[in-house]
Amino acid sequence: MSDQATPKPEKIRCDACPVLCYIADGKSGACDRYANHGGELVRLDPLTIIENSIESGVKAVPFMKDNDGNDWDGDLVQSNRPFITAVGAGTTYPDYKPAPFIVSQTVDDAEMVTIVTEGIFSYCGVKVKIDTDRHIGHERDIVRCQGEPVGHVMTSEYGSKMLSLGGVEHLTGGTKKEGRVTCDTLLKLCNGEAVELTVDDGATVVVQAGKAPIVNGNPEKLMRVGCGSATIGMFASQWAQHVDEVIVVDDHITGVLSEHQAGKMLNVPPTGIKINGRRSTPGRYFQVAEPGTGWGGTDVDDPLTILKPADDKVAWQGLRLLMVSTTGEQYAYFELDENLEPKPEPLPEALQQSVERIAENCEPSVCSVLFMGGAGGSLRAGVTENPVKLTNSVKDSLTHVSCGGANAYVWPGGGITVMADVLDMPTNSFGYVPTPALVAPIEFTMRLSDYVALGGHADHVKPIEDVISPDVRRVGQIDPEADPTAKHNYRWKKGS
Structure with missing residues (x-):
């Protein structure tokens, strides 16, 4: 046996972000997206390809027919063909490299190209x-x-x-x-x-x-059906026959049926019921209480606390009063006694139905998360050597921008500032680098002729057939023989 110890495998250096991790064999970098696989840098997440089709149940919005007789939704990113997303694509860092994948495919006799990259978004x-x-x-x-x-x-x-x-x-x-x-x-x-x-x-x-x-x-x-005033307008006709007064409690605009124009049109007489707050227009009151988690987004738990004494010249004994929140989740029914004080009573069936109708018209409460980021130099340089031409192409609607295959809203004004609903994107589309910054997918789709015209990296375009592969994806990395401390003397190995 040899007395010489087995050489310890050297770490390799990843250049996928400014951190420039040294990664040991079998280990991943700080971002968990790149790893050392037998001395070669590999991308751990697979390139994600969307392959929805009309036959599989994805229905396009009817607009016009394409050459195959299918409805076309007016989008360059059509649902009846494979679409290469940037999820798992890799990055262009340190900026001067072409995007990891520049993919072409023919759509209705038009040669299209999609440039995909995972952008490092500090902004x-x-x-x-x-x-x-x-x-x-x-x-x-x-x-x-x-x-x-x-x-x-x-x-x-x-x-x-x-x-x-x-x-x-x-x-x-x-x-x-x-x-x-x-x-x-x-x-x-x-x-x-x-x-x-x-x-x-x-x-x-x-x-x-x-x-x-x-x-x-x-x-x-x-989610509330509307503000207090809007709720009065929507349901006034269902209340006018069964109750004398309705107050819809809302932190922003509390509604009072008898004063509201809807009540007047339905011949609801004045009731003498007075409430706290700043009167805006008839039947609409601001600041009836402080903001909170009670009725209608106020701090009110007892709705009677927003009432002033009733006008004894107008109000009457037995006056029927419904108080309800903008979601119908809180409600109470009162009748005035001989002292014109509201006393709680069981809610009549007809009013119960109207309260339930309010809740029926409320949409489920959900959270929406929209990613927003600016496509800066590294992203644009990965598409073309003259980045401003990409910006102009997006503004001229020649280039379609998507995030993980999801349609992205591009803000007006300068630059390419995009916003996309994360629920429209594939699962776990986002990563991070510990600089810290998010890593998010972004795709630019256009005609190949337009791509050539804007000075794109045309020599890096590959047919989609060459990209869809189960092979382990090896990524270009810093040459380990180069001086690891040098900042501008790196040599690059091309990945397969």
């Missing part, structure tokens, strides 16, 4: 829409995860609270822990996992894409 975040009337925090309040600031409360939308999470200020502009927690929060939300968030001076909310939000430990069920 990225998520917009979270939470369908609830519950008060979770005031606009601009800080949102935290594990005690670290990761975003803020945005302007509320109709029936929903909005959060803006992530962004370069949190990823790189704070402490290391803030950056790591922010990156982890974004990664979990984008990959469909649940995350617990706390709002300064507000609520604790569990958010998960496609699931009901949990506010202070209570799962939400219904």
Whole structure:
């Protein structure tokens, strides 16, 4: 036997992100996406290909017929052909390399090309829409995860609270822990996992894409049918025959039936019922209570607390009063006694049906998570040597942008700022690098002729048949014989 020890396998250096990990044989890098397989750098996640078809149940929106007689939805990314996504594709870092896959295929006699890459997004975040009337925090309040600031409360939308999470200020502009927690929060939300968030001076909310939000430990069920005024308008005719007055409690606009134009059109007489708040237009009141998690997103648990004494010149004994929230989940029925004080009574059957009708018209409360990021230099340079031409091509609608196969909304103005619903993307589409930044898929699809015209890397175009392969995907890496400390003297090995 030889006395010489078996040489220890050398680590290889990965260049998929600025971290430049040294990876031992059989181990993966810090991102868990690249590994050392027998001295060669390999991509662990497979390249994801969408192969939906009309025959398998995916129905396109009728618009016109293609050459095969199938309905066409007007989208370059058609559902009746394989579509190469960037999920598992790899990255263009350090920026000057062509995209990992530039794939061509013929669609209706048109030669198309799709350029795919997993972008390293430092400038990225998520917009979270939470369908609830519950008060979770005031606009601009800080949102935290594990005690670290990761975003803020945005302007509320109709029936929903909005959060803006992530962004370069949190990823790189704070402490290391803030950056790591922010990156982890974004990664979990984008990959469909649940995350617990706390709002300064507000609520604790569990958010998960496609699931009901949990506010202070209570799962939400219904999104409001409308504000208090809108609810009056929708259901006034169902109330006018069975009750004298209806008050729909809402943090934003509380409605009063007898004063509302809908009530007047239905000949509902004045009742003398008065409520707190700032009167806007007839039957519409602002600020009847403080924001909270009670009736209609207020802090009200007892609806009578928003009432002023009734006008004894107008109100009468036996007046029938229904108070209800904007989801129909809270309701109470009262009749005025001889002192014109409201006394609780059982809810009549006709009013029970109207309350149930409110709830029936409320949509289920869910959380929506939209990834948002800016396609910067590395992404565009992976497509063309003259990146501004890609930007112009997107603006001119010659290039279709998608994220993991999902249609992406491209914001107007400069650059390529995209937004996509994470639920439209394949499972676990997102990764990370510990710089910290998210790794997200992005695809650019256009005619091959347009790709050549914008100065694309035409010599790297491959037919789709050459790309769809079960082989282990080896990735170009830094030459281990090069000086590992050099910053500009790397030699590159081409992958298979």
